Amino acid sequence: MGSTQKTDQGDTRQHNVGEFFSSLASDALQAFQAYVSVVCYPAHAMLFEEQGEASSMLILVEGCAKISVNSSDGKRLILWIARPVELLGLTSVLRGNCHEVTAETVHPCRIASIRRHEFLDFLVRYPAVYQGVARELSVEMSRARERMRIMGLSSSATIKLAWLLLEWSADGGRTTGRGTSVSVPLTHEEMGECIGVTRETVSRAMAELRQRRLIDLHGSALIITNRFALESFAQGLHPATPREASSTANRAGRRRFPGTLARGVTEITAGRRPN
Secondary structure (H helix, E strand, O other): OOOOEEOOOOOOOOOOOOHHHHOOOHHHHHHHHHHOEEEEEOOOOEEEOOOOOOOEEEEEEEOOEEEEEEOOOOOEEEEEEEOOOOEEOHHHHHHOOOOOOEEEEOOOEEEEEEEHHHHHHHHHHOHHHHHHHHHHHHHHHHHHHHHHHHHHHOOOHHHHHHHHHHHHHHHHOEEEOOEEEEOOOOOHHHHHHHHOOOHHHHHHHHHHHHHOOOEEEEOOEEEEOOHHHHHHHHOOOOOOOHHHHOOOOOOOOOOOOOOOOOOOOOOOOOOOOOO
């Protein structure tokens, strides 16, 4: 693991959380908090690796992390970008086997951890929590299915990239006067590792989407100028010519994954629905 800096568990601020925590009753949430410790990690720190022991479950409190699988010859496929407040390593912790994926921070992150035996004890004490666990596992399955669809059924690298941008916009896109602003946490090389192509291919695909006026770049900011047209292009419904894509309409597309990333997330215990 990378170098870490322990933080005072009492120094926590309220924030909006995902379905797992928002569904916990007050007594269950209080019991869960008693188990966890919060640690700060720098960018590019390894949280856990494939075949490593799944001794703890992690909760991404702040920041984002790459979840990937790696081949013996050094090739990497990034499965998804984990964002607050996702559970990392849940499947391996439940099954008691080694990690099947690798998790690495993209930016400096705050990570809450709970030891495997303590998490299993928590589930025994609060069986209603299994509903939240089932939802988290269903999200993982949906992501895996989506990745297979993109990798196996998309006819070109440009369409694969379009789906990737749509995925990111659904997870945290922000509506602006020019379109949907998308946070792009990865380099072109890493984006290529998400869709199985080279960095040069990503650059060419990005240029093609710009030529079609489906996206625009302003420094490090990427704008989907017409999200409806971009999704139609990705689905092969129409060629999305520059004339068609220049429409001022910016209709929201269909969500691909549950769970919208809330901005300003800083801790794992807030944003709960009232009991």
